[in-house]
Amino acid sequence: xxxxxxxxxxxxxxxxxxxxxxxxxxxxxxxxxxxxxxxxxxxxxxxxxxxxxxxxxxxxxxxxxxxxxxxxxxxxxxxxxxxxxxxxxxxxxxxxxxxxxxxxxxxxxxxxxxxxxxxxxxxxxxxxxxxxxxxxxxxxxxxxxxxxxxxxxxxxxxxxxxxxxxxxxxxxxxxxxxxxxxxxxxxxxxxxxxxxxxxxxxxxxxxxxxxxxxxxxxxxxxxxxxxxxxxxxxxxxxxxxxxxxxxxxxxxxxxxxxxxxx
Amino acid sequence: xxxxxxxxxxxxxxxxxxxxxxxxxxxxxxxxxxxxxxxxxxxxxxxxxxxxxxxxxxxxxxxxxxxxxxxxxxxxxxxxxxxxxxxxxxxxxxxxxxxxxxxxxxxxxxxxxxxxxxxxxxxxxxxxxxxxxxxxxxxxxxxxxxxxxxxxxxxxxxxxxxxxxxxxxxxxxxxxxxxxxxxxxxxxxxxxxxxxxxxxxxxxxxxxxxxxxxxxxxxxxxxxxxxxxxxxxxxxxxxxxxxxxxxxxxxxxxxxxxxxxxxxxxxxxx
Numbered sequence: 001x002x003x004x005x006x007x008x009x010x011x012x013x014x015x016x017x018x019x020x021x022x023x024x025x026x027x028x029x030x031x032x033x034x035x036x037x038x039x040x041x042x043x044x045x046x047x048x049x050x051x052x053x054x055x056x057x058x059x060x061x062x063x064x065x066x067x068x069x070x071x072x073x074x075x076x077x078x079x080x081x082x083x084x085x086x087x088x089x090x091x092x093x094x095x096x097x098x099x100x101x102x103x104x105x106x107x108x109x110x111x112x113x114x115x116x117x118x119x120x121x122x123x124x125x126x127x128x129x130x131x132x133x134x135x136x137x138x139x140x141x142x143x144x145x146x147x148x149x150x151x152x153x154x155x156x157x158x159x160x161x162x163x164x165x166x167x168x169x170x171x172x173x174x175x176x177x178x179x180x181x182x183x184x185x186x187x188x189x190x191x192x193x194x195x196x197x198x199x200x201x202x203x204x205x206x207x208x209x210x211x212x213x214x215x216x217x218x219x220x221x222x223x224x225x226x227x228x229x230x231x232x233x234x235x236x237x238x239x240x241x242x243x244x245x246x247x248x249x250x251x252x253x254x255x256x257x258x259x260x261x262x
Numbered sequence: 263x264x265x266x267x268x269x270x271x272x273x274x275x276x277x278x279x280x281x282x283x284x285x286x287x288x289x290x291x292x293x294x295x296x297x298x299x300x301x302x303x304x305x306x307x308x309x310x311x312x313x314x315x316x317x318x319x320x321x322x323x324x325x326x327x328x329x330x331x332x333x334x335x336x337x338x339x340x341x342x343x344x345x346x347x348x349x350x351x352x353x354x355x356x357x358x359x360x361x362x363x364x365x366x367x368x369x370x371x372x373x374x375x376x377x378x379x380x381x382x383x384x385x386x387x388x389x390x391x392x393x394x395x396x397x398x399x400x401x402x403x404x405x406x407x408x409x410x411x412x413x414x415x416x417x418x419x420x421x422x423x424x425x426x427x428x429x430x431x432x433x434x435x436x437x438x439x440x441x442x443x444x445x446x447x448x449x450x451x452x453x454x455x456x457x458x459x460x461x462x463x464x465x466x467x468x469x470x471x472x473x474x475x476x477x478x479x480x481x482x483x484x485x486x487x488x489x490x491x492x493x494x495x496x497x498x499x500x501x502x503x504x505x506x507x508x509x510x511x512x513x514x515x516x517x518x519x520x521x522x523x524x525x526x527x528x529x530x531x532x
Contacts, residue, residue, distance in 0.1 A: 122358075123358075126353065126355060126358070127351045127352070127353070127355035128355050128356075128357055128358070130317065130351065130355065131349065131351055131355035131357075132357075133317065133344075134315050134317070134344055134347065134349040135344065135345075135349075135368065135369050135372070136340075136341035136342070136344040136345045136369075136372075136373065137368075137369075137372050138337075138341075142372075
């Protein structure tokens with residue numbers, strides 16, 4: 001009984017280490033074979049449409065609602081201290097520093113990440129990747145790399161749009177609905193939000209999240225067992241793993257970027 | 263390697279982990295021939311195709327295609343060789359996000375600098391050869407199984423390969439598509455001067471079109487010969503296979519404990 005438990009633990013550890021090694025090699029191979037994604041940029045643009053443009057609806061609508069909730073909650077808290085004019089700062093900083101990159105990344109993982117895994121997994125299950133290899137076309141270069149770079153390029157754009165929509169949502173609720181002074185709302189936001197500290201750090205975060213989500217989604221699809229069950233399991237793993245990775249990376253990046261600020 | 267031979271497999275052994283699949287296979291495909299590899303499901307037929315295509319490497323022995331040892335080629339060499347090979351996968355493996363036209367044009371666009379006008383002409387010629395010029399703008403989801411197989415065949419011959427490999431080309435086809443596919447394989451082999459290597463367990467259809475047959479069982483070649491020799495063979499395995507008998511050297515029952523013991527009859531008697 002004990003021996004079997006130890007054997008199982010050993011097996012799982014070896015499999016885990018092996019999979020980590022395979023994932024690292026896969027990621028390096030994607031970087032190494034990225035030439036096609038840039039030489040034939042049309043391939044990457046096409047994937048940006050599927051990953052980015054088709055995620056716009058969920059990103060914009062979510063951004064609007066998150067901004068509106070921030071407006072409501074922020075006003076409630078700020079008016080206690082008589083500083084409701086600072087609502088613009090609260091909404092903008094919350095969005096560009098944290099909520100924009102993080103929530104957009106979580107939505108991107110659910111919408112685009114799962115789609116990438118399912119697509120690559122099904123291509124593998126239906127032998128499309130093998131067919132490509134047999135036609136002397138490297139699937140890593142032709143299929144995987146353009147999707148990777150499309151995800152990396154799309155993610156900061158989506159996060160920026162999320163934040164912009166969120167600021168607009170905060171404005172609608174704070175200024176138009178509740179009646180916070182419009183001039184204070186915008187001018188305080190303009191003076192408090194720093195391009196380098198806030199916006200650029202937010203962009204860096206979203207690029208890192210884009211790399212993590214797309215790499216996980218592509219690896220899970222590429223490594224998926226070629227069965228219906230295998231592909232569905234891989235899709236679930238993509239959403240769970242990349243969401244956790246985003247939250248963990250966010251903590252690490254925040255610790256490095258904003259520690260000791262002010 | 264004899265110049266007449268396009269594919270030569272000598273003493274090839276291969277296993278997945280500890281499970282041996284092929285145990286010393288010797289096989290030759292001469293240029294211009296349709297050669298079939300037959301055997302029951304799971305006997306290692308598809309593994310042989312994967313070895314020839316260089317997707318896996320043999321544990322022992324050599325696989326030579328056009329004089330090149332496939333297992334010893336690096337990726338660039340392998341891709342150079344694969345440009346002279348076509349492969350028809352069991353269910354076509356068409357790219358589902360591309361139209362029929364784009365599927366057939368895929369290799370031409372990837373490997374040549376031909377202008378789009380020339381690609382269009384070539385694609386339509388290949389589709390015409392398989393009778394599907396009119397289906398050029400359809401998507402793979404709109405095709406029947408037989409049509410998808412024919413489109414995949416047009417795609418496999420897009421670059422005028424010297425060797426085309428077919429993995430179960432007759433599986434799941436209706437009788438009309440079956441005959442059409444068989445005739446196409448024979449006709450394309452003859453008119454384009456290809457060599458065709460067919461992995462199948464459809465005996466009746468393939469014996470109509472092949473020049474030479476190899477029978478694989480439990481990882482070794484158990485019989486070989488022309489279609490006529492195979493039909494007349496007295497070997498029990500070949501006889502069972504050709505006549506589709508349920509029981510014989512390939513048993514009907516998967517190994518199991520005695521039936522009575524499984525039903526608990528001995529216990530009751532005791």
